[in-house]
Amino acid sequence: MIYLRPHHGLCIHHFIGKGYSDTFIFNMKNIINILEDNSNSKITLVSCEDDICGSCPNNKDDSCLSGQKPDYYDRACLELCGLNFGDTLYWQDFKKKIQTSILEPNKLKEVCVNCEWLYICENLYK
Ligand code: SF4
Known part of the structure; x- marks a missing residue:
């Protein structure tokens, strides 16, 4: 089980190896590997x-x-995905919700207001 702040689903989606420190980046890669290596991985x-x-x-x-x-x-x-704090679900299902509820309707900017990393995420779509 991985404990995840909801917006970190977006950070993971757009992760290109950058982050706040080497330790942060190393851990981020580890978490992504755990989530992606097993299709039954769950998050809370x-x-x-x-x-x-x-x-x-x-x-x-x-x-x-x-x-x-x-x-x-x-x-x-959470509001856009129709989820709540405390929900536990498969990582793959959370990924799909993020895709269909935030990314496809082009609502990333509505969530990540004034985030210092937003330019990286937006550049991935150009
Ligand atoms: S900046 Fe760091 S401590 Fe704050 S929410 Fe993001 S990962 Fe967590």
């Missing part, structure tokens, strides 16, 4: 520190130095 959607935050330099005393931004991204992601 959480509202606080997850398995990605655990290796992030912005994670201090179990809270994020980015303030309220990640909370907003999480809530926007």
Whole structure:
């Protein structure tokens, strides 16, 4: 089981090997491998520190130095996908929801408002 903040489904989708630190990038690759290597991998959607935050330099005393931004991204992601904090589902099903509910309708910008990494995600579609 992987614990995931909802908006991290988008970060994983657009991950190209960049991140906050070498430790963060190493952990991100590990998490992606775990999720993708087994079609039965499950995630639980959480509202606080997850398995990605655990290796992030912005994670201090179990809270994020980015303030309220990640909370907003999480809530926007959940609303568009029709999911709730605490939901457990197959990673592959969450990926499909992100694809059909956020990416295909071109709503990425609605979720990731003022995210410093958004330009990378948007460039992937150009
Ligand atoms: S920036 Fe915040 S929400 Fe994003 S991985 Fe780091 S601690 Fe988690």
